[in-house]
Amino acid sequence: MCANSQPTSLGFSARAIWINRTARHIPGWRIRTFGVKRGRSPRARLKRATPARRRATHRDAPRRDAARAGALSTMSAAGKVAARGAFVLFEGADRCGKSTQATRLVRALEARGVEAELWRYPDRATAMGKMIDQYLRSKSEMEDGAIHLLFAANRWEKKALMERKLASGVTLVCDRYSYSGCAFTAAKGVDGLDLEWCRAPEVGLPRPDALMYLELSLEDAAKRGGFGEERYETTEMQRAVKASFEAMREDWWDVIDANREPDVIQDEVLRIALSAVEKCRAGRELKRLWQS
Ligand code: Z5A
Numbered sequence: 008m009c010a011n012s013q014p015t016s017l018g019f020s021a022r023a024i025w026i027n028r029t030a031r032h033i034p035g036w037r038i039r040t041f042g043v044k045r046g047r048s049p050r051a052r053l054k055r056a057t058p059a060r061r062r063a064t065h066r067d068a069p070r071r072d073a074a075r076a077g078a079l080s081t082m083s084a085a086g087k088v089a090a091r092g093a094f095v096l097f098e099g100a101d102r103c104g105k106s107t108q109a110t111r112l113v114r115a116l117e118a119r120g121v122e123a124e125l126w127r128y129p130d131r132a133t134a135m136g137k138m139i140d141q142y143l144r145s146k147s148e149m150e151d152g153a154i155h156l157l158f159a160a161n162r163w164e165k166k167a168l169m170e171r172k173l174a175s176g177v178t179l180v181c182d183r184y185s186y187s188g189c190a191f192t193a194a195k196g197v198d199g200l201d202l203e204w205c206r207a208p209e210v211g212l213p214r215p216d217a218l219m220y221l222e223l224s225l226e227d228a229a230k231r232g233g234f235g236e237e238r239y240e241t242t243e244m245q246r247a248v249k250a251s252f253e254a255m256r257e258d259w260w261d262v263i264d265a266n267r268e269p270d271v272i273q274d275e276v277l278r279i280a281l282s283a284v285e286k287c288r289a290g291r292e293l294k295r296l297w298q299s
């Protein structure tokens with residue numbers, strides 16, 4: 008029997024398969040499956056499921072989506088590592104130039120065709136951020152442990168968005184993050200609120216791909232103008248904050264001498280950021296804070 012000749016003694020299902028296979032070679036034919044039992048779609052399966060199974064499926068959805076997003080950040084459908092945006096962070100004590108350099112960096116990256124966004128913490132625009140803002144401006148009071156957790160929650164509420172942006176290829180340039188959170192709370196010297204305690208609520212957040220710590224002495228910082236009116240803006244507090252940053256410093260941080268002309272600092276910062284962007288484009292895995 009030639010390959011295209013019709014079988015004579017086949018049952019209904021086998022005949023349908025034969026029609027399908029044959030039709031595929033005929034231009035203009037729409038392929039349909041006649042009488043062949045197909046697997047039901049997920050939606051159809053869910054419709055027929057018992058109420059308990061349906062509830063479980065919906066309950067699992069966020070976990071499934073998170074797992075998928077995690078996988079997407081490193082693997083493409085073809086099983087290759089996928090390009091993503093870089094998470095670039097500026098940290099340092101007051102007036103070292105974080106906001107200045109973060110703003111300049113976004114512009115410099117965009118000028119080089121890198122899609123970039125400026126993020127900052129605290130994000131004072133959210134409901135939690137508004138409470139933080141009130142606290143920083145001494146318009147409200149809060150226990151030291153409680154305000155620490157609120158700063159951390161302000162990062163957790165934006166974690167999913169951060170991951171989505173990075174996975175979609177946007178580079179995020181961030182002005183302060185968890186390191187400031189830990190440095191400031193630990194600097195208060197409150198019993199029990201040491202660095203280890205401070206880190207706990209931050210564990211599992213996305214870890215930056217590059218952390219630029221702008222190093223500036225208190226004396227040089229003072230030359231950049233007086234303190235503002237916010238709660239932590241005193242010499243004593245800033246000294247303790249610097250000590251906390253020192254205690255947290257890790258090998259992979261880039262320590263930048265911030266006592267130079269802004270343009271000179273920017274050149275160094277841009278080199279570091281572009282190197283991170285390059286690595287993330289090549290599929291570098293997004294790590295988690297303080298997880299082994
Ligand atoms: N906080 C916390 O407790 N827990 C947390 O989890 C987080 C934060 C995330 C937020 O302050 C406060 O919240 C902060 C920590 C705490 N408390 N304090 N203090 P913020 O981030 O909103 O603070 P800010 O108002 O942006 O100030 P800053 O960050 O300390 O400044 P900066 O961003 O490092 O510096 P700048 O604004 O870029 O520059 C300061 C001045 O220096 C300005 O006049 C510039 O023009 C000048 N400048 C900048 N670069 C240079 C150079 N290279 N040469 C000379 N002059 C320069």
Ligand code: MG
Pocket residue numbers: 105106107182
């Ligand atoms: Mg700033």
